[in-house]
Amino acid sequence: MTPASENLYAAREPIFPKRVYGKFRTLKWVVMLVTLGIYYLTPWIRWDRGPNLPDQAVLVDLAGRRFYFFWIEIWPHEFYFVAGLLIMAGLGLFLFTSALGRVWCGYTCPQTVWTDLFILVERWIEGDRNARLKLHRAGWSLRKARLRMTKWTAWALIGLATGGAWVFYFADAPTLMRDLLSFQAAPVAYATIAVLTATTFVFGGLMREQVCIYMCPWPRIQGAMMDNDTLTVGYRDWRGEPRGKSRDANVGDCVDCMACVNVCPMGIDIRDGQQMECITCALCIDACDDVMGKLGRDRGLIDYLALSDAPREQAGEVPRPFWQHVLRPRTILYTCIWAAIGAAMVYALFIRPEIEMTVAPVRNPTFVTLSDGAVRNTYELRLRNKHGEPRMFGLHVNGDLSLNLSLEGTAYSAVQVPADDTLKLRVYLTAASASTPATQGETPVRFWVEDLGNGERAYRNTVFNGAGE
């Protein structure tokens, strides 16, 4: 029986990461600048596609069912490109994790980037770690209320900008901006912004590391991606232990200053060894290097380490060079698969047919007998025009069967397909009375379509149903 006093629930311990300087912190600022820049600015890039198409470089047109990415336009039936990109993203994560540990989590994950941004704002408004700790412990006062309100307002504005940027990917950004400001945009735009503002505020401001620890599945999967040769943030305990402030020869390099703990956005102690919470943001490396530098000791007490190098270093040998950790059969294999999918997609993109046609024989009924005894089949054709201007397409059927092709509603065998659209056609093939295709069961036929503007051709195979068995 569990005694009532033993509670399984533990409240969150607030974390107040301290400002840190160093090369990894600088790298993280650059990554933040680049990723946030891409996210906020991409919808505003213009790209001229001609008169009938949107001029936004990256646009997910849900209503028109198109995805525009610079010079690439993807239709719904080409969604496999998106699937391929997702597979590449997954393999890319495998690759980077097996080589460099949770480098995605530590540097580029939106949760990390936005949390970093929120902590930056928090630090500007409420001060560094000690000031924030003091404010946290202090009772409510006018000053605390003012600081808290300022911080929350700033967070909410960042959230608003985040949600606001998201909707611009789904509509023409300048138009939507005008509509949003004049309260004429679609309700779904406001709802999306509201939801994303709220989630950004809550995830970046309030939940922070809890998202990584409790909500995200990736930390749990990553264990399978890492091995002993993976470079990950670690503590050279053989050098640091036992900790102590004295200059005694028996005492290790770690002076137990807690700098590494104070800067950790996850609130952990890296000296406890590798742990699930660690996102390998490397800020503890910066913090420790700073202390070691001031004390005149060797840097790298906390460093990017591989487990396989630990016994080597303890034995006084030189650890293996960086490239040996990165270039391993496993990472090479991941790279090859990743590159193969990428190459296949680029290939698929280039051989993507300019003309697309589907042919569906009408099977209710399979054939019609005409008054002169001829047998007629009906086909439903869909012609896609992927260009920004209307195009004429000519149709014919392979000639060795003496089948007569005609189109519903026109005397010609050519049709105009509107710009960036699909046209559905009813097409008839007629076999003369007592001819071979009219009397036998199924006859294979091939529809040819030709872009009359540039002479490009494509075909689809189907069958002609005769009156025979």
Added chain:
Amino acid sequence: MGEPRKDDLTGRETMGHEFDGIEELNTPMPRWWLITFYLTVIWGIGYTIAFPAWPMISGATAGLLGYSTRGEVTQDIASHEAANANLVEDLNAVNLAAFDPQSDLHRYAVARGASVFRAQCSQCHGSGAAGAKGYPNLLDNDWLWGGSLEEVAHSVRHGIRNETDDDAHWSQMPAFGEIREATEIDTLVSFLPTLPDADWDSPGGALFADNCASCHGDAGLGDRSQGAPNLADAIWLYGGDPDSLTQTITYSRFGVMPAWGQRLTEVDVRAVSTYVHSLGGGE
């Protein structure tokens, strides 16, 4: 059963049951759960007041908000009707003799007509419009009463051989079993399949000229003004085998179609006619 008492180990109240020395601790529902439960009860009561809920002897309580799913559907349909109002107006005004098959209005008419056809016409003519014995195939190029869009629309609007519409197409083939000998009918039956390259000097040719040519034409090519089928083509509405032909000639046939102008709106008549006309046989 004993009185509730405090459990020594946990300090919590027991339920007062005791079975072979085992007692049950009193573990009430969590407060939040109870509050949620009572809130749902209150919500439920409010819901049945606001919305249609309680069955009465005839019908059910209407609810204070006056909501009904039927009303919502009516509204939904009305909003679609309103959205299509311009197209409907144009379709009612368009000259069927000069209806551009490449126009958007024509596409709308075909789409609208297709749904009318499925609901009203497919019972006899089949969902693919291929017809059945006695029910004309609307896909082929053989028309009893004419295959232009206007003529199709006339047939749809007024129907065939019905007594409810004065403008309905009407014709009646005599039952030749009452007029002619069975042997003469047999002769005709063996003559008909030889059309159109028939021997007109044969006994069958003479019989045909005397009895059939007045409606079906001298060469048996039919007459659309009275719905007399072309007997020289490959299409037989009631079957072209000797048994079917014998029965047709002996007892005659009398295909009937309702006057859809009395049941459908004008726009639906025009739409379904356009649809039928666009299936491959339209003239």
